[in-house]
Amino acid sequence: MEKEVINLAHGSGGKEMQELIENFKFPNRGDWENCYNDSATLDIGYGQNLVFTTDSYVVDPIFFPGGNIGHIAACGTINDLAVMGAQPRGLSLGLVIEEGLPTEDLGVIIDSIIRVSEDTGIPIVTGDTKVMEKGKVDKIVINTSGVGMVHSEGLLTRELEVGDKVILSGGLGEHAVALLSRKFDYETDIITDSKPLVDEVMAVEDLVKIAKDPTRGGIAAVLNEISKTHGVGILLDEEAIPAKQEVRNVTEMLGLNLYELACEGRFVCFATQEHAGTVVDTLQQFNPDAAIIGEVVDDTGHRVILQTMLGRRILPAPTGRIVPRIC
Amino acid sequence: MEKEVINLAHGSGGKEMQELIENFKFPNRGDWENCYNDSATLDIGYGQNLVFTTDSYVVDPIFFPGGNIGHIAACGTINDLAVMGAQPRGLSLGLVIEEGLPTEDLGVIIDSIIRVSEDTGIPIVTGDTKVMEKGKVDKIVINTSGVGMVHSEGLLTRELEVGDKVILSGGLGEHAVALLSRKFDYETDIITDSKPLVDEVMAVEDLVKIAKDPTRGGIAAVLNEISKTHGVGILLDEEAIPAKQEVRNVTEMLGLNLYELACEGRFVCFATQEHAGTVVDTLQQFNPDAAIIGEVVDDTGHRVILQTMLGRRILPAPTGRIVPRIC
Numbered sequence A, B: 001m002e003k004e005v006i007n008l009a010h011g012s013g014g015k016e017m018q019e020l021i022e023n024f025k026f027p028n029r030g031d032w033e034n035c036y037n038d039s040a041t042l043d044i045g046y047g048q049n050l051v052f053t054t055d056s057y058v059v060d061p062i063f064f065p066g067g068n069i070g071h072i073a074a075c076g077t078i079n080d081l082a083v084m085g086a087q088p089r090g091l092s093l094g095l096v097i098e099e100g101l102p103t104e105d106l107g108v109i110i111d112s113i114i115r116v117s118e119d120t121g122i123p124i125v126t127g128d129t130k131v132m133e134k135g136k137v138d139k140i141v142i143n144t145s146g147v148g149m150v151h152s153e154g155l156l157t158r159e160l161e162v163g164d165k166v167i168l169s170g171g172l173g174e175h176a177v178a179l180l181s182r183k184f185d186y187e188t189d190i191i192t193d194s195k196p197l198v199d200e201v202m203a204v205e206d207l208v209k210i211a212k213d214p215t216r217g218g219i220a221a222v223l224n225e226i227s228k229t230h231g232v233g234i235l236l237d238e239e240a241i242p243a244k245q246e247v248r249n250v251t252e253m254l255g256l257n258l259y260e261l262a263c264e265g266r267f268v269c270f271a272t273q274e275h276a277g278t279v280v281d282t283l284q285q286f287n288p289d290a291a292i293i294g295e296v297v298d299d300t301g302h303r304v305i306l307q308t309m310l311g312r313r314i315l316p317a318p319t320g321r322i323v324p325r326i327c
Helices: A015-023 A069-082 A103-120 A174-184 A198-204 A218-230 A245-254 A273-284 B015-023 B069-082 B103-120 B174-184 B198-204 B218-230 B245-254 B273-284
Strands: A039-043 A049-057 A086-098 A124-132 A140-150 A165-168 A233-237 A268-271 A291-297 A304-308 A311-314 B039-043 B049-057 B086-098 B124-132 B140-150 B165-168 B233-237 B268-271 B291-297 B304-308 B311-314
Touching: A015 B124, A039 B086, A039 B124, A049 A069, A049 B086, A049 B124, A049 B140, A069 A086, A069 A103, A069 A140, A069 A198, A086 A103, A086 B039, A086 B049, A086 B140, A103 A124, A103 A140, A124 B015, A124 B039, A124 B049, A140 B049, A140 B086, A140 B140, A165 A273, A174 A245, A198 A268, A198 A273, A218 A233, A218 A268, A218 A304, A268 A273, A273 A291, B049 B069, B069 B086, B069 B103, B069 B140, B069 B198, B086 B103, B103 B124, B103 B140, B165 B273, B174 B245, B198 B268, B198 B273, B218 B233, B218 B268, B218 B304, B268 B273, B273 B291
Parallel strands: A086 A124, A233 A304, B086 B124, B233 B304
Antiparallel strands: A039 A049, A049 A140, A086 A140, A165 A268, A165 A291, A233 A291, A304 A311, B039 B049, B049 B140, B086 B140, B165 B268, B165 B291, B233 B291, B304 B311
């Protein structure tokens, strides 16, 4: 019998990863709640809730149009806190560096992290640096973890109802296309969408129910997770889903599923029909492509369904490799 | 001119790493305090102080006598919180796995982490899993970050005074020797000292002033850091420093400096002359090798000095590679 081994699909944010993690029985969450894959909350008394999150970044290449591994490492963890309704308070920075990495490259990466820290006022407060022998790690791997304090309980507790609108804060696929253009050396004007989402989420959090950033596995992963967790169906209007034409061209050319591609500066959220217009108006001040892309429907299968020009089809949770090392 | 690159010494916990980190100007620590390299505290109001810490583990080999990378990843971060006088509340787990790692190996590693979590009652609350292509990372790299709440202000605030005793909680060098025995395939009965220190630190924290676990760079790094930070000299009595004879034999044979070797289940602490005896008595209930190894002295150079049979010599902060990938 062949020995079971870890493969790239286990790291793509799809079903295989979910199954791998569920195989390991972490028995004890203590007093922590909302222990989804990438963050958790702890009631520390006095009406205060701590949020704690972690992410490792293995993006390849480490430099790409509009950003680098440091920029997404800082933004990604800040965003994981923001979508939990938290004010990020501090980040940690764990560097694992390949021997021989030019000090100048490391400098550019760290400068990006510092700039995000300065722009958002969220300090880097603790860190760790390891070096592995040449050939033992590919240039640099970065872990950022983060802590924040919840200031909007609503994002954590509000329930979804049939008729609620699904809102996307901007166009899909820009990070993936920027990355692939650098990897495969073709010309495009698309740059990564990587950015901190604190202000955007805060601007609408009183009016929205759940917010989540579609990183690995894209909106296909995030919306399937939400539909299962909340026991609802989600009907998306394909024509309403924003994406730049050049992004559509590139993903079609490469045979990629736009809905499975990681964003690093977008979030999806839900709002009642009453509030959805206001939410979109507000989000359009940050990004004109923000749009209502669908709604919550009654579906016993808790599926995500895509309304296309040709009819309806199911948008399943991603499986397989998707795009390796996209973040 | 040759391009400057990162080398193994930058990851050894010695002077080169310190200089590299200091080169990057992290401008803004916000309201955080005690921002040493590996942890930081934040007053979150209501008399509560949060501690936040991070560590990446790149140990090679990943399995060694008495433990594995998962065990030290769980213990190391728990210990970083414990020596800050904190009750650890939760850990994050960031896995970066090489494609092709046997799922069984991953299972053993995760089981070790879960066992530490169960034994200490400290939950793993959030995580992240990435997979890199075969050859792009050496088997597995683990980041654990941790949060805790300070329950003993004393460990953070007490000042050192001349005459205070330096106490070590057990013998040096066991983790390093266990690891090297596996790496170079020689026989030894020594196993890693990796273990959670929460109970030991809590047992003495009301009587001690500062506690610190000597990981990378060993007591040479830790005591030099403390002597500089607190503006004192430290005089060590070489004959009083505990280490198993077999550890001494192996380190001598390999030409290693015992005082620079990482421990994963030891801490040094300081106590007044009045309390030192009680502290050692208490620590000996956990490890019979616990001992007073020196004292704080008046030294304008803020040096660590070793009293040997042949006279006194300076014990400098480590430089160079020391032992690569020891944790």
